[in-house]
Amino acid sequence: MAGEFELISKYFANQKLKRNDVALSQGDDCALLLSPAGSQIAVSTDSLVAGTHFLQSADPKWVGHKALASNISDLAAMGAEPAWVSMAISLPKPDEKWLQQFCEGFFPLADAHNLQLIGGDTTRGPLSITLTVHGFIPQGEALLRSGAREGDKILVSGQLGDSHAGLEVILEPHKRLLAHAATLEARHYCAESRIRLGMMLRGKASSCIDISDGLVSDIQHIMHRSKVGARLALDKLPVSQELIEYCLDKETAQQYALKSGEEYELCFTLPQHLLESVQQQAAELGILLTEVGEIIESDTLQLLRNNQLIEKDVAGFDHFRT
Amino acid sequence: MAGEFELISKYFANQKLKRNDVALSQGDDCALLLSPAGSQIAVSTDSLVAGTHFLQSADPKWVGHKALASNISDLAAMGAEPAWVSMAISLPKPDEKWLQQFCEGFFPLADAHNLQLIGGDTTRGPLSITLTVHGFIPQGEALLRSGAREGDKILVSGQLGDSHAGLEVILEPHKRLLAHAATLEARHYCAESRIRLGMMLRGKASSCIDISDGLVSDIQHIMHRSKVGARLALDKLPVSQELIEYCLDKETAQQYALKSGEEYELCFTLPQHLLESVQQQAAELGILLTEVGEIIESDTLQLLRNNQLIEKDVAGFDHFRT
Numbered sequence: 001m002a003g004e005f006e007l008i009s010k011y012f013a014n015q016k017l018k019r020n021d022v023a024l025s026q027g028d029d030c031a032l033l034l035s036p037a038g039s040q041i042a043v044s045t046d047s048l049v050a051g052t053h054f055l056q057s058a059d060p061k062w063v064g065h066k067a068l069a070s071n072i073s074d075l076a077a078m079g080a081e082p083a084w085v086s087m088a089i090s091l092p093k094p095d096e097k098w099l100q101q102f103c104e105g106f107f108p109l110a111d112a113h114n115l116q117l118i119g120g121d122t123t124r125g126p127l128s129i130t131l132t133v134h135g136f137i138p139q140g141e142a143l144l145r146s147g148a149r150e151g152d153k154i155l156v157s158g159q160l161g162d163s164h165a166g167l168e169v170i171l172e173p174h175k176r177l178l179a180h181a182a183t184l185e186a187r188h189y190c191a192e193s194r195i196r197l198g199m200m201l202r203g204k205a206s207s208c209i210d211i212s213d214g215l216v217s218d219i220q221h222i223m224h225r226s227k228v229g230a231r232l233a234l235d236k237l238p239v240s241q242e243l244i245e246y247c248l249d250k251e252t253a254q255q256y257a258l259k260s261g262e263e264y265e266l267c268f269t270l271p272q273h274l275l276e277s278v279q280q281q282a283a284e285l286g287i288l289l290t291e292v293g294e295i296i297e298s299d300t301l302q303l304l305r306n307n308q309l310i311e312k313d314v315a316g317f318d319h320f321r322t
Numbered sequence: 323m324a325g326e327f328e329l330i331s332k333y334f335a336n337q338k339l340k341r342n343d344v345a346l347s348q349g350d351d352c353a354l355l356l357s358p359a360g361s362q363i364a365v366s367t368d369s370l371v372a373g374t375h376f377l378q379s380a381d382p383k384w385v386g387h388k389a390l391a392s393n394i395s396d397l398a399a400m401g402a403e404p405a406w407v408s409m410a411i412s413l414p415k416p417d418e419k420w421l422q423q424f425c426e427g428f429f430p431l432a433d434a435h436n437l438q439l440i441g442g443d444t445t446r447g448p449l450s451i452t453l454t455v456h457g458f459i460p461q462g463e464a465l466l467r468s469g470a471r472e473g474d475k476i477l478v479s480g481q482l483g484d485s486h487a488g489l490e491v492i493l494e495p496h497k498r499l500l501a502h503a504a505t506l507e508a509r510h511y512c513a514e515s516r517i518r519l520g521m522m523l524r525g526k527a528s529s530c531i532d533i534s535d536g537l538v539s540d541i542q543h544i545m546h547r548s549k550v551g552a553r554l555a556l557d558k559l560p561v562s563q564e565l566i567e568y569c570l571d572k573e574t575a576q577q578y579a580l581k582s583g584e585e586y587e588l589c590f591t592l593p594q595h596l597l598e599s600v601q602q603q604a605a606e607l608g609i610l611l612t613e614v615g616e617i618i619e620s621d622t623l624q625l626l627r628n629n630q631l632i633e634k635d636v637a638g639f640d641h642f643r644t
Contacts, residue, residue, distance in 0.1 A: 023362060027547065028467050029399035029532060030364035032459070035357045040345060042352035043440060045408040045454065049447030052412075077351040086367040088410075088452040090374075118365060125371030126448035130410040132367065137354070145350050210351060225349065 011099060012087065012117060015107065019116045021083065031118035033084060039136040041083075044074035050127035054189075055170060060098045062189030063129070064105025066262075069193050070212065071133040072113060073264040076198035077210035079143040080135030082113040090125035113195055143201055143208035143268070148226035152206050152269040154293040157194050157282070159240045160215060161253055162187040164260030180242035191264040196285050201268060204278055208268035214259040215292075216314060218267055220301060226269075231302040232293040234258065234310070258303075269295055333421060334409070334439060337429065341438045344406065353440035355406060361458040363405075366396035372449035376511075377492060382420045384511030385451070386427025388584075391515050392534065393455040394435060395586035398520035399532035401465040402457030404435040412447035435517055465523055465530035465590070470548035474528050474591040476615040479516050479604070481562045482537060483575055484509040486582030502564035513586040518607050523590060526600055530590035536581040537614075538636060540589055542623060548591075553624040554615040556580065556632070580625075591617055 013026040024032040035041050048067045050056045068085070075082050091098070110117065115133070166188025169181045176182075194210070201208060207222045215237070219230050237257040239250065247253040270278055275291070282289045296302070303311035335348040346354040357363050370389045372378045390407070397404050413420070432439065437455070488510025491503045498504075516532070523530060529544045537559070541552050559579040561572065569575040592600055597613070604611045618624070625633035 024464075024466075029396040029530075030366040030402065030457070030464075032400075032464055033363040033365060034461070035363060037359060041355040041357060041363075043355060043406070043408060043456075044352040045410050045442045045452075047410040047412060047443045047445045047447075047452070049412055049445050052445055052447045074351040078354075080352065084365070086365060086454055088367050088369040090369060090371055090450060120367045121369045121452070123369045123371050123374055125369075125374045125450060128412060128447060128450065130367075130369070130443070130452040132408055132454040134365075135352070139356070142346075142352075142354055144346075208351075 011096070011103070012120070015117050017116065018114065019083065022116050022118060025116065026119045031086070033118065036136055038139055040139050040142060042075055042078045042080035042135045042137055042142065043132065044071060045130065045132045046071045046074070047128060047130040056127060058189070060101035061105035064102040065109055066189045067129045067131055068106050068109050069191050069264055070262065071131045072109070072115070072193040072195060073210040073212065075133055075135040076194040077143065077208050077266060078135070078137060079141060079198045079202040079208070080137045081199060082115040082133065082135045082195060084118045084134040085110065085115050086118050086132045087120035088123070088130040089120065090123045090128045092124070092127060113193065137202070141202045143198065143205050145207050145209055145222050145225035148207040148222050148228050148269040148295045150228060150295055150297045152271055152295040153275055153291050154219065154230060154232065154267065154269055154295065155289050155291050156211070156215065156238065156265055156267050157197055157287055157289055158192070158265040159238045159288070160211065160263055160265060161239050161243045161256035161260045163191060163262045164256045165243055165246050179245040181246070183242050184246060188262065191262065193264060194266045194287070197266055197282060197287050200281055200285065201278070204274050205268040205270055208266055211263040211265050211267050212261060214261045215267060216258050216301070222267070222269065223299065223301060227299070229296040229298040229300045229302070230293055231296050231304060234303055234305045236290060236292050238288065238290040333425070334442070337439050339438065340436065341405065344438050344440060347438065348441045353408070355440065358458055360461055362461050362464060364397055364400045364402035364457045364459055364464065365454065366393060367452065367454045368393045368396070369450060369452040378449060380511070382423035383427035386424040387431055388511045389451045389453055390428050390431050391513050391586055392584065393453045394431070394437070394515040394517060395532040395534065397455055397457040398516040399465065399530050399588060400457070400459060401463060401520040401524040401530070402459045403521060404437040404455065404457045404517060406440045406456040407432065407437050408440050408454045409442035410445070410452040411442065412445045412450045414446070414449060435515065459524070463524045465520065465527050467529050467531055467544050467547035470529040470544050470550050470591040470617045471593070472550060472617055472619045474593055474617040475597055475613050476541065476552060476554065476589065476591055476617065477611050477613050478533070478537065478560065478587055478589050479519055479609055479611055480514070480587040481560045481610070482533065482585055482587060483561050483565045483578035483582045485513060485584045486578045487565055487568050501567040503568070505564050506568060510584065513584065515586060516588045516609070519588055519604060519609050522603055522607065523600070526596050527590040527592055530588055533585040533587050533589050534583060536583045537589060538580050538623070544589070544591065545621065545623060549621070551618040551620040551622045551624070552615055553618050553626060556625055556627045558612060558614045560610065560612040
């Protein structure tokens with residue numbers, strides 16, 4: 001058994017060393033790394049477990065992409081520049097075909113972000129992937145969840161809701177018959193990472209988070225850490241044309257946008273006077289930004305539609321207070 | 323589900339912040355860390371999967387200890403000083419009793435090494451634990467596998483073989499009747515970490531590895547990376563009195579010592595002129611060191627007993643060459 005798994009480790013070890021801050025990557029007891037002077041290291045760990053986060057039958061390429069994208073997204077939310085990643089992968093058997101396809105999803109994304117695989121562990125067991133990503137941020141410039149102030153505008157990147165629709169398609173096979181089902185399924189697995197946006201927002205955004213549990217849930221993390229409330233305009237939530245056609249109407253699509261998890265878009269707050277310049281810089285990066293609400297003093301989460309208050313305090317908020 | 327698992331995350335988040343190089347540990351998208359100027363960061367990732375590395379029914383306290391000890395051991399083998407650890411834990415259900423006992427094994431060991439939990443992920447899935455540990459080493463002082471030279475002496479810390487006997491007791495219940503079965507089982511789970519020894523060996527040992535797959539296997543990693551051979555004296559392998567009584571004779575015990583994995587003792591090479599001073603410093607640390615062989619020019623792994631060559635080239639070595 002060990003022999004087979006060693007081969008697999010070598011599969012991963014074949015990656016070229018691309019960064020000069022990696023003195024040693026694989027082949028010894030530890031990797032040896034050097035972080036740049038004046039920078040903080042941002043570190044995040046995430047697991048993807050078959051049966052919980054993806055189906056055993058999911059396209060391995062998508063799983064490889066998603067595993068890394070969900071981790072990179074945490075770096076983006078802090079404004080960090082990706083540097084190193086370690087990978088623990090557990091497989092029921094050493095399935096080289098599965099691994100090869102997994103790598104086809106994983107490494108192009110890693111390369112695109114100049115992210116070096118620095119080692120890890122390959123074990124026999126139920127299918128799961130755990131990544132620990134490391135990135136750099138100039139000291140004191142990290143985007144935290146805790147800086148939102150009354151009057152700040154709430155913005156999101158991209159379009160929301162597709163990931164939730166894609167998950168529906170995966171879990172409820174009859175929904176494959178709905179419009180754009182395959183496209184939405186692919187978007188569930190293949191979200192983009194907003195690294196360039198996060199780095200651009202350093203020193204500008206007053207708070208930031210990546211949307212992994214759903215906007216309505218993640219904005220509450222900002223509220224909790226910043227000790228503020230928020231007002232979201234449901235009718236302003238950006239949704240794709242495909243999602244509208246899948247849902248049959250825009251209002252339903254925006255409900256999806258409110259709760260859709262694993263989007264990996266950024267939700268951030270911005271003092272009003274920075275709105276225009278940030279919008280312009282995002283446009284130069286080719287990233288859509290949409291103002292979807294504002295920070296309020298009260299500690300409630302309010303929902304508006306067409307300027308009408310339709311929800312005074314979204315349930316669930318107190319849960320995070322305790 | 324998320325709610326329950328969030329509670330568990332908070333269980334881990336309750337740990338006090340003990341290090342001033344951790345600007346932010348939990349509660350945001352990433353931890354924020356600062357590594358000391360002039361130091362390299364040593365990073366290692368290891369998974370423990372139920373059914374592969376421990377029995378589902380194993381004492382959670384032992385699992386917590388073992389998960390961390392096996393990771394710390396990789397830092398020890400590099401001569402690194404432990405600093406930070408992130409943890410991904412996957413559980414079939416949010417079993418607080420199991421977790422509490424797990425923590426009773428994990429945190430005392432972390433605290434003993436001034437190791438700060440900096441975050442991680444708690445997910446629903448088959449029981450497994452993946453840790454990524456980080457430690458510091460003054461630049462250029464890491465103990466590698468690659469520096470062993472002809473004539474260097476091979477030393478091991480502690481006593482070997484108990485872990486293998488303990489594993490037998492776990493997997494073959496009738497062996498519970500043998501002498502010291504319970505003691506040896508406990509030793510399988512509760513190995514010590516040789517951090518102080520690793521740090522003491524900086525600038526002295528020409529190569530170093532922790533014994534995780536068994537001495538006969540791990541010495542070959544040193545041989546491979548250093549491009550040398552090795553001669554081990556079977557009759558010199560240090561074994562415990564308990565193991566001798568379990569095996570009924572010392573010779574059998576020493577066979578266990580040769581192949582016993584998950585020992586987490588260090589195996590290292592030392593130029594002869596440093597032997598006396600290193601032995602003395604180890605004695606001051608209360609650590610037994612035993613000279614068990616020497617590095618030879620030929621690329622073979624030879625075994626001696628009572629100065630007689632009993633094995634000219636241990637099978638399996640070629641495997642690592644390819």
